[in-house]
Amino acid sequence: MFDESIIDEYKILQNKDRRKTIRIYLFVSLPFIVVAIPFLVLYNKGVWAVTMFWSFFGTALLMLLIFGLMLINHAGSKPMYDYLYPKIIDIINSETKNNLHYESGMDKKSKDFSEYELKGGLFIKAAIHTTWFTINFDKQDKQIKVASLKIFNRGNKGQEYIVFEGTYFVFYTTNNSYFQLREKQIGKPWHKHVKMKKIDTQDDIKEYIVEEGTGNNFIDRRYYDLYDFLKQREGRVYISGIPGEIHVALDSKANKFVKAIGIRKISVDKLFEVQQRIMEIIDLSDRIVQIIK
Structure with a gap:
């Protein structure tokens, strides 16, 4: 069961993260304020000084306003993960028979999940691959890795283009061929x-x-059954087979942590929501393993 001490500690960590973020925002805005100071001294020297002062100082104020609005709903990733x-x-x-092993993507000591994910060949390597966390466990004698994953590119103007955002599974199986369904x-x-x-x-x-001569020339029916089953959950479905592994990627709100x-x-209700997901x-x-075993 959950108690208030978890929430209290989480709030402390989020406030600490918020203060760190505020310092970063101030550091970014400070150069504009510093540059504006000489023009404040020369404020009465002419229109040019007034214009230059408000150009730099106004930019700093606007940035601080935007940063302040962003901080209203600020939620740091590190305290969460x-x-x-x-x-x-x-x-x-402690409450179930599961033996889940958790690794935070925020921890620099943990192995980068992209080393596993890129083997599946489902997504382009030349993108930014962010793993929030990984959970390792066994189901029906099958080793499984599950990751909360985001893959994106940035445009010339810094805009973000999402390639994939959802849950990525790696099942260690007896599969001996390369294939993909998408x-x-x-x-x-x-x-x-x-x-x-x-x-x-x-x-x-x-x-x-x-290609012919390098592996199976067909895809086992059970993987089509898996695809049909997963499509019932809405969102995009990606399935990849490589020797010894089956990779599954699900991209939709229903499939995200x-x-x-x-x-x-x-709140306690939010903690239950995280647990339930x-x-x-x-x-x-477990259902996937039942289909592909």
Whole structure:
């Protein structure tokens, strides 16, 4: 069960993170204020001094206003993924038969999940891959890794283009072939050293296998069954097979873990929501194993 001490500690950590963020915002704004000071001294020297002063000082004020509005709903990722999630995982382990091993993506000592994810060849390597956290566990004698993952690119003007944001699964199996299943309009395989070709046996799915002479020339029916099952959950579905592993990526709100929670919104009910979403993903992993075993 949850108690108020978890919430109290979380608020302390969020306030600490907020103060750090405020210092960063002030540091970014400070150069504009410093440059504006000489023009304040020369304020009565002419219109040019007035213009220059308000150009720099006004920019600093505008930046601080924007930063202030951003801080209203500020929710730091580090307190969420370094403190709150581990606490909830410990509670789940104590109340259930699950033995979940949690690794925060904020921890520099933890192994970068992209090393596992990129092997699946589902997403382009030349993008920014951010792992919030990874959970490792076993289901029906199958080792499983589940990660909360975001992949994105930045445009010339700094705008963010989301490639993938959702939950990524790695199932360690006896699969011995390369293949991929994805929606018709979504991308292609990104394997670096494996050449794949497109086949057409389904109207609504992109299907890829390795070129002739290098592996199986078909995709096992159970993976089509898995695709159909996952499509019932809404959102985009990606499935990749590589020797010894099956990778599944689910991109939709229904398939995401709860993100960082702000101080104003944290409550026991929110903690239960985080716990419930974790259990839903763990149960989904069990269903997937039942289909592909």
